[in-house]
Amino acid sequence: MSASGRLAVRLKAVPRAGNEDREREDAVARAPSSFDVAFDRVFRALAVAAAWGSMLLVVVVVYEIARSAAPAIARYGLGFIGEKTWDTNRETFGILPQIFGTLYSSFLGLLLGAVFGVAIAIFLSERFFSSMLDSLLHAIGYGEHPVLGRLPDQLEAALKITIELLAAIPSVVYGLWGIFVVIPMVRPMADWLNSHLGWIPLFSTPLSGPGLLPAALVLAIMVLPTITAISRDALVAVPPKLREAAFGLGATRWEAILAVFVPTAATGIFGSIVLGFGRALGETVALAMLAGNANVVSWSLFSPCTTLAALLANHFPEAGAVEVGALMYAALVLLGITLLVNIAGAFVLQRAEAGLKGLR
């Protein structure tokens, strides 16, 4: 019996439900028809084109923005980066306060977001929540209960989803919330710090409403889910044998976490922080709503500030031709900074993945 004949017999013997006529027709082996071949060629070509197109998109985005910025680059040169004024009437443009504000607010937001984000990643990856609930249930005697006994796992999953939901809230909603909740909340504290410790540069100005601190707080909330999700993945990927070895040697839970799990996952955690930084640098509307949009370079936490993204958001809709050029230049600078940070982050994470392979 020929090979194809055997295949057909075998296939016919397979029990099948419903659609019998169609399946029998399919089961008989035949060479691809010319339509099949043509479809295959076209489909593959489309897939290749889409894939290359997606990659070219990065190049096109950079090219398109750079092309639009070219006249402004020619006119203002590198002095653009060091200039402090943005004056449409005199056509004097510079983005020093914006660059400073972008970096400073992102750094502050990241500081807070990273501390909380990594702590929560540990909390989730070590399943603290379900083990706490579990011991609680055992303490009151319901540990093996058929319904209640499953509760810890379900609540743990719910907690993870809830943290992820933080990322789902649109940034414009965070901005709105920041205006009506965060600013009134931090104001008394800011005023007290300013009047009592005003000699410290960090507290040297009063908070007049929008300012760096509320912006950084909201930024921290917005980068936290990114940092938590990627750090958690890195911590979960720590090989079980390392985990077991640490506990086998008698380490307490936190000794194991700090001496073994976190160092093993360090590259991944670092990558998550770099990517979080990228997020923070590019965040726009929440900052445009909360930072105050003043061309100020100040180390004070309570001073209004501005960022590159906020500058674009505020000036673009009503800009004339000359200002659009300058804005494109600013966009190019922002693009350069974020691309660098994101490429670094993606690179670090790739290294982290490769590094863990050796341990497994």
Added chain:
Amino acid sequence: MKPRGHFAGVGVGVSEVDVSQLDRSLRQPRTLFSFIMTTATTVMTLCALLPLFSVLYLLVRRGGKELGLATFTDLPPAAMVEGGGFGNAIVGTVLNVGIATLISVPIGILAAIFLAELGSNSRAAGAIRFAAKVLTGLPSILAGVFAFAAVVVTTGGFSAPAGGVALALLMLPTIILTAEEAIKSVPSRMREAAIGMGATPAQVVTRVLVPTAMPGILTGVMLAIARAAGETAPLLFTALFSEFWLSSSSPQFLPKTVGELMRPTPSLAVLIYNFSSSPFENQIELAWAAALVLVVLVLLTNVVGQALSRRSGLR
């Protein structure tokens, strides 16, 4: 030998163990440290949840108060005028996101098919994957800047397609990366069975891989849509905003000519952004109501998307 640390008794005969040494006592510095750290992380996790609940609580309290049928059917009110709604902004958001979905989903899934199956091990795939990862980090405002330079300037005005292109640029990497994962997670025996039966690569993909991976692909699409619906920055100077319906003839919410499509298009996100800085109480209240609608839309899309992939009983 003096037992040191609370595990020191292990390995000795059970009868010789000082049982009190094995108790977990907070007087041991190591245990105390563990306890403090556990408490600290627990408190920090709870703290991180506070903003979420605060946002949701305020949305329901301040936004829910305004919500009524009129908010869905009326146009935004002028300053100081009572009532009004954001019907046009809801339609505008659907239009912007719809255009973005039409652009990004076919390209994204085709690119994912290339990455996961047709060219999975090629050098190009690595580079494309890296480019997609870098694109995920593209600031949303720069997607707007790109669409401004590429679409608004060439077509000569702010429009829904310009907004759609900006949003599509943000949706694309999410769709590519999640669809790739979904297609890769199809058991290789299914792929091999199809190849073994003589299917062409395109048939393997369209008849076996994509249908099987569909829940995962849809999850990615839904997540991308949820993200796009909430984006403000890319729309600010691409779709801009409009106080009016998309069409002047009935039914008013549907643009019927190309000219009507190429007009500034309102959206919920930009409405919230514009009204949040309004000095007029009624517009601020409307911003809260719009925020409630937007968040419900986004969260629903998110939850449905994640439920899709969790329910698919692959393997």
